[in-house]
Amino acid sequence: MEEFKNIDDFLAKWASGELSDDQKKSFEQSEEYTYYKAILEGTEVLDVPHYNKEGLYQKVQAQKEKEGKVISLVPKWVYTTAAAVAVLFFGYIWPTNSATEYSTGYGEQLTAHLPDNSEVIINSNSTLSFHKKDWKNGNRNVDLNGEAFFNVEKGSNFTVETTNGRVTVMGTEFTVSSEDNFFQVVCYEGKVRVSLKDLSQTLLQGDAFRIHKGTVENWKMNNVEPTWIQGESNFTNAPLSQVVKALENQFDITINTENVDTDIRFTGSFTHGDMKIALQIVFESMDITYTFTDKNTVILVVK
Amino acid sequence: MGFEDKSVCDENTFKQIFDDHSEVIRNFIYYKCRDMQQAEDITQDAFVKLWKNCKKVVFGKAKSFVMKVAQNAFFNEVAHEKVVLKYNASASIKKAFTESPEFLLEEKEFMEKLQRSISSLPEKERTVFLLSRKDKKTYREIAEIVGITQKAVERRMHLALQKLREDIGRSI
Numbered sequence: 001m002e003e004f005k006n007i008d009d010f011l012a013k014w015a016s017g018e019l020s021d022d023q024k025k026s027f028e029q030s031e032e033y034t035y036y037k038a039i040l041e042g043t044e045v046l047d048v049p050h051y052n053k054e055g056l057y058q059k060v061q062a063q064k065e066k067e068g069k070v071i072s073l074v075p076k077w078v079y080t081t082a083a084a085v086a087v088l089f090f091g092y093i094w095p096t097n098s099a100t101e102y103s104t105g106y107g108e109q110l111t112a113h114l115p116d117n118s119e120v121i122i123n124s125n126s127t128l129s130f131h132k133k134d135w136k137n138g139n140r141n142v143d144l145n146g147e148a149f150f151n152v153e154k155g156s157n158f159t160v161e162t163t164n165g166r167v168t169v170m171g172t173e174f175t176v177s178s179e180d181n182f183f184q185v186v187c188y189e190g191k192v193r194v195s196l197k198d199l200s201q202t203l204l205q206g207d208a209f210r211i212h213k214g215t216v217e218n219w220k221m222n223n224v225e226p227t228w229i230q231g232e233s234n235f236t237n238a239p240l241s242q243v244v245k246a247l248e249n250q251f252d253i254t255i256n257t258e259n260v261d262t263d264i265r266f267t268g269s270f271t272h273g274d275m276k277i278a279l280q281i282v283f284e285s286m287d288i289t290y291t292f293t294d295k296n297t298v299i300l301v302v303k
Numbered sequence: 304m305g306f307e308d309k310s311v312c313d314e315n316t317f318k319q320i321f322d323d324h325s326e327v328i329r330n331f332i333y334y335k336c337r338d339m340q341q342a343e344d345i346t347q348d349a350f351v352k353l354w355k356n357c358k359k360v361v362f363g364k365a366k367s368f369v370m371k372v373a374q375n376a377f378f379n380e381v382a383h384e385k386v387v388l389k390y391n392a393s394a395s396i397k398k399a400f401t402e403s404p405e406f407l408l409e410e411k412e413f414m415e416k417l418q419r420s421i422s423s424l425p426e427k428e429r430t431v432f433l434l435s436r437k438d439k440k441t442y443r444e445i446a447e448i449v450g451i452t453q454k455a456v457e458r459r460m461h462l463a464l465q466k467l468r469e470d471i472g473r474s475i
Contacts, residue, residue: 009458012456012460015464035468039468043421044436048437056325056347057318064351
């Protein structure tokens with residue numbers, strides 16, 4: 001089977017299934033064929049790194065905003081009929097009351113700016129949104145689902161709303177983590193007020209607050225900013241459920257905890273660089289065996 | 304609203320262009336520059352540039368505009384590192400080899416050789432080979448992406464396969 005070497009696109013035609021039946025048959029009988037087949041089949045199981053399309057789109061959106069154009073999300077018919085007028089009166093600043101939203105995917109972090117120029121660093125798998133127009137009217141609210149670190153401009157005053165509770169800010173640095181069954185606020189600088197349905201508490205620099213299954217816990221922190229910004233998630237006496245959630249958000253895995261007590265506490269940290277090491281560090285120290293049932297699923301069993 | 308008069312400045316249209324083409328651009332640059340961070344940065348910049356020029360670029364030309372911007376950005380980059388596709392250890396490779404002759408290398412060894420061989424292909428051939436096999440693009444589509452004729456794509460594909468074959472053959 002030497003003839004195909006003289007045709008400069010023979011293998012290309014073969015790979016795309018464009019050979020004639022005769023050509024195909026004769027090629028398939030050659031010894032060479034097994035090698036080429038193995039090359040294509042081997043290539044099938046090679047992985048191109050996972051593509052987080054939404055994550056990249058968010059980055060594009062964030063950069064678009066930075067470039068100074070305001071993005072309009074008003075319905076198309078309004079846009080097309082009103083645009084000419086709007087340009088006349090407003091330049092290309094087009095006021096809108098649609099929400100500005102920032103989301104991160106698994107293992108991602110994103111820095112965003114609030115309308116008052118306060119900086120927010122959003123941790124993995126979290127969503128933060130606000131209405132610019134409301135801010136102009138004095139309603140300075142931010143909605144958060146997940147975890148974020150707020151570095152607030154001096155003199156600025158705003159509120160972080162979560163499904164678990166509300167955090168009011170008075171010029172400060174702090175993190176809020178709010179998941180389905182979990183709420184934690186750490187104040188790194190200045191002063192914040194945490195309000196829940198029937199409870200209100202002021203946190204000063206170094207104060208940390210957590211509510212887990214209806215019980216409030218307070219402790220002290222010495223860091224100047226959360227360690228996850230530097231690629232390490234750190235926990236102080238945290239319930240296992242919280243640590244598991246953080247691992248899931250960071251590494252895009254599902255952790256099955258039905259065989260373990262998720263209320264047991266963990267103090268320590270894991271780095272974001274290597275999933276295997278992170279799992280080892282967390283679970284070995286707690287005498288829990290972790291087993292991969294498939295690429296993205298881990299099951300926990302007590303040793 | 305007709306196909307031609309869709310404005311790239313429209314947020315939904317822009318998102319649609321991004322959804323349709325960003326992945327292949329990112330992979331294309333990745334296969335070339337062998338650095339995912341760089342590939343995603345270049346893709347991101349290309350789309351921001353499209354946005355900035357959204358009034359000047361008509362919808363039908365948006366894709367080739369982004370491709371060109373990304374390619375130019377790539378040419379301007381200097382740092383090139385090895386691209387090595389990780390192979391998916393959990394995927395069943397066994398299936399792929401059941402019909403292969405016994406004298407073929409052990410699966411794992413073979414996969415490592417294949418990874419190395421793909422990695423050491425000349426950039427032009429590697430790009431065509433991976434766009435075809437991993438992104439499932441037709442030769443016509445690849446021709447459009449790379450900016451060469453379809454015939455040239457097929458030649459590169461042929462050469463890529465031949466080189467992989469030689470490379471792997473030598474080590475048996």
